[in-house]
Amino acid sequence: MDNIIEDELMSSSVIKNLNALDFDYVPKELLHRGEPLRLLAQMFKPLLSNISQNSVIKGPVGTGKTVITKKFCSSLVNLARKQGKIVEYVHINCRKRSTDAMALLGILNHFDSRFPDRGFSVQEMLEVLRKQLMKRNAQLLVVLDEADALLKKNNSNIVYSLTRFSDESSKEKIPISLILISQKDVLSMLDSSSLSTFKRSNVVSLNKYSHDELFDIVRQRIDLAFHAGTVDEGCVHLIADIASEWGDARFAIELLWKAGITADHQHVQMVIPEHVRTAKAETYSIVTESKLKNLERHQLITLQAIAKRLYRDGTAYVNTGDAEKTYALTCEEYDEKPRTHTMFWNYLKDVESAGFINIKPSGKGQLGTTQFISLPDIPAEVVRSKVDELLR
Ligand SMILES: Nc1ncnc2c1ncn2[C@@H]1O[C@H](COP(=O)(O)OP(=O)(O)OP(=O)(O)O)[C@@H](O)[C@H]1O
Ligand SMILES: [Mg+2]
Numbered sequence: 001m002d003n004i005i006e007d008e009l010m011s012s013s014v015i016k017n018l019n020a021l022d023f024d025y026v027p028k029e030l031l032h033r034g035e036p037l038r039l040l041a042q043m044f045k046p047l048l049s050n051i052s053q054n055s056v057i058k059g060p061v062g063t064g065k066t067v068i069t070k071k072f073c074s075s076l077v078n079l080a081r082k083q084g085k086i087v088e089y090v091h092i093n094c095r096k097r098s099t100d101a102m103a104l105l106g107i108l109n110h111f112d113s114r115f116p117d118r119g120f121s122v123q124e125m126l127e128v129l130r131k132q133l134m135k136r137n138a139q140l141l142v143v144l145d146e147a148d149a150l151l152k153k154n155n156s157n158i159v160y161s162l163t164r165f166s167d168e169s170s171k172e173k174i175p176i177s178l179i180l181i182s183q184k185d186v187l188s189m190l191d192s193s194s195l196s197t198f199k200r201s202n203v204v205s206l207n208k209y210s211h212d213e214l215f216d217i218v219r220q221r222i223d224l225a226f227h228a229g230t231v232d233e234g235c236v237h238l239i240a241d242i243a244s245e246w247g248d249a250r251f252a253i254e255l256l257w258k259a260g261i262t263a264d265h266q267h268v269q270m271v272i273p274e275h276v277r278t279a280k281a282e283t284y285s286i287v288t289e290s291k292l293k294n295l296e297r298h299q300l301i302t303l304q305a306i307a308k309r310l311y312r313d314g315t316a317y318v319n320t321g322d323a324e325k326t327y328a329l330t331c332e333e334y335d336e337k338p339r340t341h342t343m344f345w346n347y348l349k350d351v352e353s354a355g356f357i358n359i360k361p362s363g364k365g366q367l368g369t370t371q372f373i374s375l376p377d378i379p380a381e382v383v384r385s386k387v388d389e390l391l392r
Helices: 002-010 034-049 065-082 100-111 122-136 158-172 192-197 211-225 233-244 249-265 273-292 297-313 320-333 341-353 380-391
Strands: 054-058 086-093 138-145 176-182 203-205 358-361 371-374
Touching: 034 054, 034 065, 034 203, 054 065, 065 086, 065 138, 065 176, 086 100, 086 122, 100 122, 100 138, 100 158, 122 138, 122 158, 138 158, 158 176, 158 192, 211 233, 211 249, 233 249, 233 273, 249 273, 273 380, 297 320, 297 341, 297 380, 320 341, 320 371, 341 358
Parallel strands: 054 176, 054 203, 086 138, 138 176
Antiparallel strands: 358 371
16 A cells, blocks of 8 residues: 555656646746837836836636736836836736625735735725835836626726825826726726726737647746646647647646646646647536636536437537527526517527537528537536536
8 A cells, every 4th residue: 555655656757847837837938929028128118216006917717817917017026126116916816705805905915915804995905005105115016817707897986096095196196007807808897987087098908829839838838837748749749739728838838737647646747738638628627617617607608508408308509590599598597688689690600619519501402590519628528517507
């Protein structure tokens, strides 16, 4: 027994630095993101003259929003320090801190890790923050990552409070700058008074990574994380192929990590494409889940209807007419009113562009606009139970 444990714990690994495969890891070099980094630098240059700035970073999943922001902000902090200026940078994940109070607490914890987590109102916390900044003679740079999770709660005031806070304290010179990160259009979630401080032009949009860009990112990660010569070149191509469907660097790195772990479990010294395929099969469920969370309720119901139908009928395709009927029934099940035919078609298109279904024209002999829908990648039963969880 002890032998097994010891053998496994002490066995050699193809991975030399597991840390470098972590989601929070920030590599020294960020590939193919020179332009957005330059844009950020241009936007935030006024901070070096103690003038606050606000900006929005948006882009689909895994396009580097978090990592480029972290990289940019720490460079800015360092440069400011060289000029004798103190910029306090706080990165808040709003998925984890999804109320104003929790976000503010996160900011205060940056200054005092033992700041009590209850007993202070938002107003009082803002006051404490002001004192902290004055004491340090510092300006503040707050990143609200996944900001939609906070802003969609319509009583969120934090953007307004923080931006106004910086106006009010202008005589005391405490500039507060904000960066909002989201996959969604967060500007549309801001009330008009907050929006006025977020000039429309201050948006950095990141595009999905191309196949070749993902290839380079994976290559770089292999050099950082794996022992030399332990990853077959075919793996890099295969990972770039798989991940380029979404342009998602996180998915690519996750595949690489899982493939490495799989090779280790088999006690082999080389990661080969078969390990990547195994990794893909495992990773699908996690990725699916995070993508499902981005669908709206009726898009989810549409997907649910398709999965139900395919599962029940045991067929490869369901036609759009049948899918719409099942959609109406599924709406009832979740206490929703079915939307119009046109809306249903929009939902189908949305679910298709989110990568869950394929829609193809029917062959000859079929009625006018009927099309066939398939679920190419994920078992219908898996979709059904995951979507059901989200809808309830
Ligand atoms: N240009 C790049 N060079 C090297 N690594 C990158 C690059 N872009 C992204 N990565 C890596 O890919 C992963 C995903 O990036 P990141 O977390 O920044 O994505 P994101 O856009 O914030 O995604 P989400 O919307 O899901 O939060 C991270 O591990 C990051 O280090
Ligand atoms: Mg992110």
